[in-house]
Amino acid sequence: MQVGKSAFYAWKVRLPTLMTAVDLHLYRRPKELFCASRGCLGSRELAKKLREEGIKISRERKRKLMRKLNLVVKQRVAYRVTT
Numbered sequence: 464m465q466v467g468k469s470a471f472y473a474w475k476v477r478l479p480t481l482m483t484a485v486d487l488h489l490y491r492r493p494k495e496l497f498c499a500s501r502g503c504l505g506s507r508e509l510a511k512k513l514r515e516e517g518i519k520i521s522r523e524r525k526r527k528l529m530r531k532l533n534l535v536v537k538q539r540v541a542y543r544v545t546t
Contacts, residue, residue: 489520494532502537 482490496512497504504512506526513520520528 489518489528490532492516492518493525493528494534497529497534502535503539505536 492513493509496509500508506522506529509529510520510522510525513525
């Protein structure tokens with residue numbers, strides 16, 4: 464396992480952390496908004512949408528949350544008529 468004995472036993476004794484309802488909502492709602500935007504919602508727009516819903520969260524926390532949830536923004540390519 465490549466882990467020291469003391470670290471393993473410290474982990475084994477450590478109590479699991481429970482997620483509060485607020486944190487759970489902060490994990491679910493951004494993911495729903497991101498999927499609804501087809502993967503094109505960045506941290507700024509996501510923070511704006513959450514602020515409209517009454518959830519106050521900083522952009523930096525939103526970036527960390529997006530990184531933790533693996534929400535990677537895809538840039539849309541503008542449609543151009545070539546003929």
